[in-house]
Amino acid sequence: MLLKLRALPFFAGLLALLAIVIMLRLGFWQLARAEQKQLRTQQLEQRLALQPLSLQDINRQSGDVADFPVQIIGTLDTNHILLWDNRVVNGQVGYEVLVPMTTDYGTVLVNLGWLKAPVRRDQLPELTLPKHRLTLDGKVVVPGHNPISREMTESGWPKRIQQPERHYIESLLQTELLPYLVQVDDTQQFGYLNNWRPVVMPAEKHVAYAVQWFGLALACLIITLVAIAKQRKKYGKSVSP
Structure with missing residues (x-):
């Protein structure tokens, strides 16, 4: 004892x-x-001070291309709109609208901004996007990958996704994408909110x-x-x- x-x-x-x-x-x-x-933060400050680059310039960069300002010219594929699910702004659940854009230097996914989700889960927001050729300023974003996230099987378009994982989206679109997406600066022109937060926690x-x-x-x-x-x-x- x-x-x-x-x-x-x-x-x-x-x-x-x-x-x-x-x-x-x-x-x-x-x-x-x-x-x-x-x-x-230092990289962000340095790169945002630069003049916007073209997609051709971005594609020529070696190493990390995140945070470079960029100007893209092309046409939105309004038949294949992706809704990045469960994006919360000020306590409200919504979607970020991702659309493939066809340019002279490849197809790139662009984030047009955030909009509030409908009250009912079985409803999708009504989206009206321009079909003519556009010139958009934005920032290059290289999304991370969450191995825990699982995609839902949905038919038809627009289609909800849980994360902007390039290879998965390429399989949906049957189109090769550039290895980054572009966060549009002026999202208000589409009626959406710019929710880009490159550094969430300082x-x-x-x-x-x-x-x-x-x-x-x-x-x-x-x-x-x-x-x-x-x-x-x-x-x-x-x-x-």
């Missing part, structure tokens, strides 16, 4: 050590994310979270050491002659 009592502080300390290690790892992860966000926020995790780790360490000291003192007295 005494052996079991003495083992309790050991196991409690082991669990506390594990928790401290996890909290420290989360803190350092937040610091790494802060550094990534800082670099992204670096300072990640640093603040890191400080919180390190603070929790320190507090856990102090509490554990105090608890172990009290337990040893208590059990030490219980076996004293």
Whole structure:
């Protein structure tokens, strides 16, 4: 029985050590994310200061092309409109309207902006888009991929999608797309809202979270050491002659 009592502080300390290690790892992860966000913000500022490039210029770039300002000229494929599902703005669920645009330098997916979803899920918004040749200014966006997201099987167009995954959209369109999309600047010309947020959480926020995790780790360490000291003192007295 005494052996079991003495083992309790050991196991409690082991669990506390594990928790401290996890909290420290989360803190350092937040610091790494802060550094990534800082670099992204610097890149964003540098590239947005440039004059708009053409799609031909973008296609000639080596490496990451995200955030470059671009001007595209072409025709929207209004027969194949994609609705990026579950996009929330100010607490309202809606869609971002993605449309293939045929240009002299390839077919590129353009984001025309966000609109509120109808009340009923079985209803789709009514969309009226221009069919003539357009000149649009925007920003190059390279979407990420969420392996957890699963697409729904829907017939007809417009078609809802869960994420702008290029290969999946190419299979729907039976058309090869450029490996990025263009976020249109002036979405109001189509009656939509510009919901482009290149940096959702600033670096300072990640640093603040890191400080919180390190603070929790320190507090856990102090509490554990105090608890172990009290337990040893208590059990030490219980076996004293």
